[in-house]
């Protein structure tokens with residue numbers, strides 16, 4: 001079976017959706033590991049619910065990215081991970097992981113890239129006043145949300161729509177799009 005490591009820093013709604021699809025037998029893979037950079041992230045409780053092993057680290061305990069990514073890499077190798085799935089991991093991936101998993105790291109981002117990269121893409125879209133935004137799933141490279149796009153879906157922002165509503169609708173798309181992309185990645189048997 002294809003083995004995924006999900007990287008997340010926050011709530012974990014995307015993690016839960018993927019875990020449910022795996023449990024339902026809709027994805028030909030397993031989530032073998034959750035990597036999390038925040039001790040108090042909600043996603044950790046969710047990993048427990050689904051019985052997924054976790055690797056939690058505090059970046060402040062390390063001299064820098066190279067050092068903590070090296071430790072992550074040891075874990076990934078221990079679990080024989082095939083794909084890294086970034087689901088709300090709010091940190092740039094460094095050379096250590098990029099070199100170890102070339103074209104094997106995918107990220108979901110709540111905008112139509114290349115518009116609104118980085119933090120708070122939904123807030124950025126609302127502040128700019130665009131009428132259409134969306135969701136992008138892409139391969140990860142050394143840039144900020146710059147890797148090759150795998151799939152996108154657009155959504156029209158309603159007049160006067162607030163942040164909460166737009167975020168909810170964007171997450172609905174994410175929860176459909178991300179498992180779909182992961183299903184395709186697994187079917188293509190890009191297993192090392």
Ligand code: GAR
Pocket residue numbers: 008010011012013014015087088089090108109110118119120121171174
């Ligand atoms: C998701 O909306 C994801 O697109 C976004 O973080 C959220 C995590 O939600 N990622 C980024 O903004 C990456 N730049 P979740 O923890 O409920 O899955």
